[in-house]
Amino acid sequence: MKSVTMLYFAQLSAQAGCAEERWETDVSSLQELFAELKQQHTWTLSLNKVRFARNDAFCAADESFDDGDVLAIMPPMSGG
Amino acid sequence: MKSVTMLYFAQLSAQAGCAEERWETDVSSLQELFAELKQQHTWTLSLNKVRFARNDAFCAADESFDDGDVLAIMPPMSGG
Amino acid sequence: MFTLSHKAIAVEPLRQSLLRLDAGGFCSFEGWVRNHHLGRGVERLEYEAYAKLALTQGAAVLDAAQEQFDLLGVRAEHRIGELVPGELAVWVGVCSVHRDQAFEACRFIIDEIKATVPIWKHEFYTDRSNEWVDPTACHCDHRHVAETEVQT
């Protein structure tokens, strides 16, 4: 069991009802974590739409993570 | 014989020693006028490099002109 | 340098930071908040950023532009927080010896900022609805479909 800090943005944060939370999980990759959280928060965006960051750096969906990591899930960017 | 006001710019003006002059001529087109003035002022630019204006509007090299016209001969532009 | 600003972007200091005696061409792009989007009136919007990652990714975009083009200076700033139509959302400026490279790099930078810097636009419409803009949901050039929440 790993404990991580999750960061959510934009509609993911709005749908989750929070921008940040602690999360305990047994899964090993970010994409598995996303599936778990998508169900938990009834997110409407699919995996191919989101981007991940691990400890403030972009990372791939199949990246693993460690206990204590800060993990971000981001919807499509819309700056500019 | 027609009498016109000639306007010269940039190196054409520098080589002619004046930016404007009255000119009396028997030729009928601007390109003939240019040939006449090129010899007079020992201009180094050839016909295919210059542009003409008649009474403050661009015109073609084979344009004719009238007594009293203001005719401009311009080297390649280099603004910007 | 890529920066985020919570206050109105001041164009002139940004521009002046790029002035150089050996530069011949300067190109800037500004994204302005429009009062309309896909046929709906826009009353205001909010930009949210993942600030830490936005700063490193914004810097990476400018670095990539300097590698790819022959530039003498680059600078970009993105506004964060609440904006109304007419306000400046993003400023990009580039200078180079010749104009070709300035134009191309400026275009590259704004395209990359929009696509890769973690900033999100929340639009609030005059009909009281609001929407997180999703450029990837385009059905064509100018039509988006995304989650719309009607304010209660």
Place this chain on the structure above:
Amino acid sequence: MFTLSHKAIAVEPLRQSLLRLDAGGFCSFEGWVRNHHLGRGVERLEYEAYAKLALTQGAAVLDAAQEQFDLLGVRAEHRIGELVPGELAVWVGVCSVHRDQAFEACRFIIDEIKATVPIWKHEFYTDRSNEWVDPTACHCDHRHVAETEVQT
């Protein structure tokens, strides 16, 4: 509107003249006087214009841009007279609903101004020579050969 200025070009009023609530993208280009040209140091330069024709031709270039692109505003100003390195020679600004058209129109306008508006650049070099710049005398992208007169 295309204008000629005998004084330093003031960027901010030009830019502000284009602000519109329905525009989303603004692109500007500035031509700066460089302190070098083809390997020679530039000390100063003079822009000479056929003012009357420059104004009508400049306006025609902006009209052509508005016909060819989907624009909400265009503005350009060219400096005339004596300039030193670092000064602004020409400013072009364009706004549109989307950035594509703004970038393309801005590029079109500066290219057309350079090629068709009757303005001439007389460069004075640090070696005391001077030259009327002739862009058509290029042997390649970045090398000009034109009449050089050594000042006496």
